[in-house]
Amino acid sequence: MSDLAKIDDKSILHISLSYLIQIIAVISIAVWGYASIAEKIEKNKQELKNLRGNQNNYIFPDIRTLEKQVIKLEKEVLILKTEIEAIKKND
Numbered sequence: 001m002s003d004l005a006k007i008d009d010k011s012i013l014h015i016s017l018s019y020l021i022q023i024i025a026v027i028s029i030a031v032w033g034y035a036s037i038a039e040k041i042e043k044n045k046q047e048l049k050n051l052r053g054n055q056n057n058y059i060f061p062d063i064r065t066l067e068k069q070v071i072k073l074e075k076e077v078l079i080l081k082t083e084i085e086a087i088k089k090n091d
Helices: 017-053 063-090
Strands: none
């Protein structure tokens, strides 16, 4: 083996400062990206658990559904009022 290929306790590695900064930056970005992806996955898991847990709970209906129900009930009240008045007049 040549002297260039020997690795021992006296071996030295020369690296440019700009390369070192780039390596640190890439590693930092990779760790930050992994952490943010892991956080999003955990958030989605928790949201899914909440959705599954709320499946059997009453969910407030849409406002249009409520408006239709109110109109229907108002019609029924008017019909009952007229029937009551008719009964009172007959007595």
